[in-house]
Structures are given as C-alpha cells and as structure tokens.
Amino acid sequence: MTQAAIGKPAPLFQAESTIGPISLSQCQGRAVVLYFYPKDNTPGCTTESQDFRDLYDEFLDAGCLVVGVSRDTLKSHENFCAKHGLTFPLISDTEEAVCNLYGVIKQKNMYGKQVRGIERSTFLIDAQGKLVQEWRGVKVPNHAREVLQAARSIG
Template identity: 45%
Template sequence: MSELKTGDLAPTFKLPADGGDEIDLANLRGQIVVLYMYPKDDTPGCTTEALDFTAASAAFANAGAVVIGLSKDSVKRHDNFKAKHGLQVRLVSDPEGETIEAYGSWVLKKLYGREYMGIDRSTFLIDREGRIARIWHKVKVKGHVDEVIGAVRELG
C-alpha cells in the first residue's frame, strides 16, 4: 500500500470505542476529525498526549473538530484509562491493527538496539469531505496539540 498524503481520502473504519460505542468514520463526514494514533494506554507519553488533547477539548469543539485516539488496546483498557485520568477524548480500539496499517502507522521501531513493529505516534487531520488535510508522523508530545489546534483553525 502506498503512503498516505495530503489530499488523499482518509481510509474508512468502523471500530469499537470506549463506553461500548462504535465509531464509524463515514458518520463523521461533514466534521473535522483529528485522529491520533498512540502506542499504549497509561504509559507516560501516551498519557501526556491524551491529557493535552483533553485540556484542549473545548478549543477543538469550538473549531468544529472531533478528537479520536486510536491504539491496539482493548475497549476495557480504554475505559479504565479514561476513568483514571478524566480523559475527554474518544478512544477507539484497533486490536488487529488494520486501521493502523491503513494509515501507515504500523512501523519498524528501534529501541536499545532491538527492532520490533509498533505504532508510530502520529496524527491525521481529516477535513469535512473525508480527505487528509495534514499528517504528523513521529510526533513529539510537547507542543503537538497546540500545533494541531492551529491546523484545525486554518481549516475553518
């Protein structure tokens, strides 16, 4: 599969979400969607990122954007993660990793000389027509949410 780029149609998905819901990207057409992919619930970087998106949830809502976090963690883990930290973002579960792969975020990683496959911390800004407006790969958590909210506001 070729790498996603700005202007491409966002790969569709229908995945189980926190609270026993299901999120279908097709049902969000007409809204701006911020889809962020992260490695694992309740780890330091992922918790900070989720808390940063939560802190900015009103700003995203005011700009007409829906924020969705996606990882391979189970819905039960997502529910526990949200409850523990008071998160205000939707979390979806992709246990098979099909959506993560469709977005090009399942990558070879290296840590302490060891290679393994894992989730690239990445964010996809999807416009109201369902097209990719912006992509961030290898996200550094600090300052990232501010950059994303700026891009959302540019979309209008």
C-alpha cells in the same frame, strides 16, 4: 486497500471505541483529528492524551472531533479514560486494521530490540473527509496545540 495520502479522501474505517462502534463516515460534516499512540498509561502517551483533553473544548469550538487510536483493548482504554478524564473516544485497534490504513505500524528499537509498534502520528481530516495534514514521528510537547492551530485554519 487505500492508504492515507494528503489531498485524498481519508481511508474509511469502522472500529470499536470507548463510545461504541465508530466510523469515519459518521463524522462527515465535522473535521476529525485522528491521533495514533503506542500504549495506554505510558508517560508520552498519557501526556499526549491529556494535552488533547485539555484542549478538547477548543477543538470542538473549531468544529473538530478528536479520536485516539492504539492497539490496546477496550477495557484498557476505558480505564485510561477514567483515570485521566478523557472525554473523547479511543479506538481499540487490536487487529491493526485502522493502523494499517494509515501506515503507522513501524519497526521500532526498544531497549536494543526491534519491535513492531505504532509510530506516534496524527492526521487532520476536513469536514468533507479529505486528509489535509499529517504529522508522523510526533514529539509530544506542544503537539496538540499545533494540531489545534491547523484545525482552526481549516474550520
């Protein structure tokens, strides 16, 4: 299994999303922001998704698609999109297949207990399918704008 590495082709995947099956190969010719977040409707994840939503037209102008990924179900994602007006696809990765390709599943400390979960991470993939930048252990404030600046620089 290929792991994500800067300067290498991004790991290919096919997964179910809020717009139907989606694969990285069908995005070729456009840059892609692939952002992984822990859980729908939690404060940080909601803010992060809203930030990408608010800048989505600017991402499109930069020739870049935005795709969110979490382990939530499609039903949860559909409700999350409807509640917050998200117009980009969210991938339901309940089996952690895409998460494992990008190495975002980590041991985390939640209220004093060790749990496995998604480390908030974002990957920028160029129009040729090469991973050009990654952000791991993301802090939400200003993150989407920083990713947009990076997307513009490869556009």
